[in-house]
Amino acid sequence: MCGITGWVSFDRDLTHEQKVLDAMTETMACRGPDACGTWVDRHAALGHRRLAVIDLVGGAQPMTVHTEQGDVTLVYSGETYNFVELRDELTRQGERFATSSDTEVVLRGYLRWGAALADRLNGMYAFAIWDARDQKLVMIRDRxxxxxLYYYRTPDGVLFGSEQKAILANPLVKRVVDADGLREVLSYAFTPGHAIWADIRQVEPATVVTVDVAGVRERTYWRLETRPHTDDVDTSVGRVRELLDDIVRRQLVADVPRCLLLSGGLDSGTLTALAAAHLGGERVPTFAVDFMGQAENFKPDDLRDTPDTPFIHAVAEHxxxxxxxxxxxPKTLADPDVRKAALIAREVPVGAGDMDFSLYLLFTAIREKSTVALSGESADEIFGGYKHMHVPEIQRARVFPWIAVNVGPFDKDATGLNPQLVSQLKLEEYRLDRYDSAVGEVERLDSDDDFEYRMRVMIYLHVTRFMRYLLDRKDRMSMAVGLEVRVPFCDHRLVEYVYNAPWSLKTYDGREKSLLRGAAKEMLPESVAWRPKSPYPSTQDPYYSRELQHQGKELLTRRNHEVFELVDRGWLEAATERDSSAMDRLTRLGLERTLDLAVWMDVYHPELKLP
Known part of the structure; x- marks a missing residue:
């Protein structure tokens, strides 16, 4: 894993811009603590920070191949899990390799196949190639x-980076957040391609972006397509098991210590059992997060029925x-410095409160022992694991499901926000427009009845919107401490297959995630295989709520703070005076969002262009 950045300019000589390139590259030091490299030519400058995972010596970047027509130079972030097969294929076609890294496989694959290389890759990746033969930049992001991966158009080229802060480090870019940026922050619509800073865009998943003197062009090389599913229950379960076995085997490959993130649920338990089987006599390291006193003092709520710890230990023992x-x-969890570190990592104040901070602290502790971790992220989106997916009212609602259910921070009543701002931004209209646009992307089979189509939409929205939010969260929190987290359930082969399985198959045993349970239940303790979905844990300690109120009171003393352009001061005053022991979920989430917005403004100093 790594961080990449660069600058392409067809009207200036970038050999004079080394200091700017260095500054852009340095913003991602946390993503690549092992090495730093830059490469500069007249019209292109590339920067790289490396986290060494495969071929620790030979995978240095930027990586260049010299050809008679010009140099081809790559900066690459991620892992290609089928690089061994690709290297064998390229070797048979005449390519010669100087390293054993997947980076060189990607570079020589581009030399042989051009941007069509993207169709052959299996992995998680974001990379950029400067091809001096045609004076063009090619950027590719995983499916x-x-x-x-982000980019910013300039009058004569582009700036790009793994994170927006790399682009913001270039003096050409103004730190402006306009109305649409604020709508994305506050609406939880997660619109593909959108970034919060004005004129910065994400390279969308499964997209090739080509930049040359004629401009910027985008091409989608993969999309989540609707196809008939003809396999019966047994065949479908067998195929899921077969795919997962192959995926975990591939994703365990590393030249550094590996581990599993274990939550006590079906998803992480399945991966842990498969990893243990593939590692044979080697004991697989597992890590889990817990809160002081949580197991003893746990109280069920509308999101979590049971504490995680007993189920975690059951899997580990099994x-x-x-x-x-x-x-x-709770004191560490509520530390303002931890909130600041998380906001710097995430770059945007679309957080999940203490769930972000505990994830950051968990990854910090894991990084002391491991460099690569496998996570069960995304199984719920793919297999239909969320409780709200099975609620008829939410199935029929004309709104993003994660907003309809008021799960986590996704409250639709804009708790704590300035009412005038909410009115000006027209958030409900924005959400509805984005929702209708997303639904319009979903292909319907002639055989789909209304319910089947509705559930196809449900899964599609989660995979193409909500899942990307969670993946970004996990990437940012892990890379902030130099930990590579791999997500086996995001293998596109598995996603394609399960997406097209009808809802009756996804729930064939009368429960959520039936296909995954059928594939994994023989490998797990029965209590874990049949455990209902439980979200990532959140602290219930009243100290944490009291500390939110205390920090809110401190913010109120800064009467001229720009956050009060966005937040209702009167609401904050009232929220900080409530009984912390009886604080409701929306009040706590409103406090979290207020503090996040304030810290984000202190760190990034945005210029707000309100409507």
Missing amino acids: MGIKP VGSEHTDIVLD
Whole structure:
């Protein structure tokens, strides 16, 4: 894993811009703590920060191949899981390799196949190639959007980076957030391609962006297509098991210590059991997050029925993993410096409160022992695991499901926001427009009845919007501490197959995630295989709520803080005076969002262009 950045300019000599390139590259030091490299030519400048995972010596970047027609130079972030097969194929076609890295496979694959290389890759990646033969830049992002990549058009080229802060480090870019940027922050619509900073765009998943003197062109090389599914239950379960077995085998490949993130649920338990089987006699390290006193004092709520710890330990004992619980205390969780670190990593104030901070602290602790971790992220979106997916009212609602259910921070009543701002931004209209546009992308089979089509829409929205939000969260929190997190459930082969399985197959045993349970239940303790969905844990310690109120009161003393252009001061005053022991979920989330917005403004100093 790594961080990449660059600058292409057809009207200036970039050999004089080394300091600017260095500044852009340095913003991503956390993504690549092992090495730093830059490459500069007249019209192109590339920067790279490296986290060494495969071929620790030979995978240095930027990586260049010299040809008679000109140099071809690559900066690459991610992992290509089928690089061994691709290298064998390229070798048979006459390519010769100087390293054993997947980076060189991608570079020589481009030399042989051009941008069509993207169709052959299996992995998580975001990379850019400067092709001096045609004086063009080619940027490619993985199919599911696991690895981030952004770009900014200039009058004579582009700037790009794994993170927006790399682009913002260039003096050509103004730190402006306009109305649409604010709508994306506050609406939770997660519109593909949109970034929060004005004129910065994401390279969309499964997209090739080509930049040359004629301008910028985009091409989609893969999309989530609707296809008939003819396999019966047994065949479908067998195919899911077969795919997962192959995926986990591939994603365990690394030249550094690996581990599994274990939550006590079906998703992470399945991956842990498969990993343990592939590693044979080697005990797989597993890690889990917990909160001081949580197991003893746990209280069921509308999101979580049971604490995670007993189920985590059941899986660890069942597969014989080398398990570690990372137990967090509420004081550390509420530390303003931890909030600041998380906001710097995420770059945008679209957070999940203490769930972000505990994830950051968990990854910090894991990084002391491992460099690569496998995570069960995205199984719920693909297999239909969320409780709200099975609620008829939400199935029929004309709104994004994660907003309809008021899960986590996605409250639709804009708790704590300035009412005038909400009115000016027309958030409900914006959400509805984005929702209708997303639904319009879904292909319907002639055989789909209204219910089947509705559930196809449900899965499609989660995979193409909500899942990308969660993947970005996990990428940012992990790469902030130099940890590579791999997500086996995002393999596009598995996504394609399960997406097209009808809802009756996804729920064939009368429960959620039936196909995954059928594929994995023999490998897991029965209590885990049949455990209902439980979201990522959140602290219930009243100290944390009191500390939110305390920090809110401190913010109120800064009467001229720009955050009050966005936040209702009166609401904040009232929220900080409520009984913390009886604080409702929306009040707590409103406090979290207010503090996030304030810290984000302190760190990034945005110029707000309100409507």
